[in-house]
Amino acid sequence: MSVNYAPVLWNRQKKLYDRLMAGFMALFLAVFIGLQLAVYPNITVETLIIRASGSLAFLMLHIILCIGPLARIDRRFLPLLYNRRHLGVTMCCVALVHGIFNLVQFHSLGNVDPLISMFTSNVNYGSIGRFPFEVFGFFSLLILMLMATTSHDFWLKNLTPRIWKTLHMMVYFAYAMLLAHVLLGVIQLEKSPVLIGLLALGATTVAGLHTWAAVLTKRQDTEPEAGLLEGFHRVCQVGEIAENRAKTVMVGGENIAIFKYDGKLSAVSNLCRHQNGPLGEGKIVDGCITCPWHGYQYLPHNGQSPPPFTEKVETYDLRLEGDWVYVNPKPYPEGTERPPCSIHNTLEKLSKIAEAYENGRQ
């Protein structure tokens, strides 16, 4: 969280993350280039750069795409998500090296402009096997560049989280195009079953993890119980919510997180104002709802970030009837204070009713 924009707000975790990333990149390049020169000393420098950068960027993209679902399947992977944007921007730079070297190597110094050459040297757009695979690479690189250049919080704030998130979901489209780029390109030359197997393994891992995470998320998304009270939907029992944690519910199209803390309940939007992170998977820390993705914080009773921060989320009204929690899905404007529901009052009321009932019987 920050009040002003800065290129990078460095902290220990981010530095550690980036050092590990640089180490892995160096390890891959050392193995790839070292082995390439040892086994195939005839390779040209240009081909070495093209293949090393392309392979590294594609491997990094696989890791990037696996981090999201891994963090949803097991929260202990959340540190991998924390600085994923550095991984993404670095991957884009590596992919850019691949793209530029390809453009220079295969399309420059000819009788037409290199970019025109990319689209016109092979015009078999109607054939799958003969399709100009470079076009897939070009457009996926454009998407990755768009994502990298808008990755900063400045763009997140100005584009709004919803548009920003939609834009960044295009990474899946880019990934699909990159699979086609590799399949219709280098795999047409390098037909080794091992390479085809690696490609299939990568795609299956990405698709499998996303499916697994989607199934888990669907299970957790609580549909409202059959019960409606003056616009309030019955959603769960108080005991279902752990202390300082939340229950997330989808009611009337609203994604709501109901937090339990200090004998009270408060409901806010489940979408963090930063990157639409799942606030309901967060925790109350120092009296603030803390987003599990990047640690953005909000006060539970009004959805406002503690001063001097300015982020705000929508709030909702809650009601307790017996042990049942009811929520009104009509959102209040971001940062609107709503009095928390006191669990103690209800429990006391329940105890009194039970006591009266017992006394009546006697």
Next chain:
Amino acid sequence: MKTEGSEFYIGWQPEAPDGISRRVRHFILTVCIIVPVVGALLVLNQVGFADSSFEYGQPTALSGALVKTPAPFLQVFRGKDLNGKPVYQNILLVSPGKHGVGEQLAAFEQKMGRSLEGTIVKLKGNLIYHDGKTLMEVEDCLEMLADNKGVGLENPPKLLGGGAFIGEITDPKCLFGAMKPGYGKPHRSCAARCIAGGIPPVLKTLSTNGKVRYYLLAGEDGGALNEEVLPFVGDQVVVCGSVKKMGDWLVIFKDAGKPLGLAPEGLELGVPMCK
């Protein structure tokens, strides 16, 4: 969703909780294994690269007779064989970048004020060689040495036969050393640019016994075939024509009445009948 007790990770805090750190360490160890293994598998499962050479930045000056058709050659005298017959090496001429040598030779001829076909000239350029074939990327047309018309006739094209040939069309400059690999789908667009730029096309064929042969492609009358082959660059095609030997090069003079066509799927070897 699994969590380690009540542990909660906050990125801006200096330390991550123990259980979370442990899980991340496991992930890092896994990536430590995956990264080098993937790198090694990618390298070890490539088809490899030709031992061709491109003496880029190391120009050589050579003298010989200029032959312009069916492709631009410098016919260099290499001494005599055991029978005392002169031996010539035909060096295919190309220009820097993805261009044929036509414009450079035309400018040279204009400077000399005459046609240089069959004339002894001195050229300087970077040599490209592989598999018994040599090309020169001409940097400079240095001088006209002698009006020695007829030298080329010492080594006239010799008809070897005719038929149909299946192979991949690519450009000889990249194929013989300027790029590795200089063939196949990834190189297709580059080959198209080179051929569109005037470099004569070459057909790379594979015989049933695994031997690779290279044929320069020319029209029936010896004219350039570049425009006609462009839609088929990088594909397995069938070319019908007669083959002539020109020194160390084989040239297919394509039959004018038999258009190029894609080879039937799976038919990369053998010689189909030309219809």
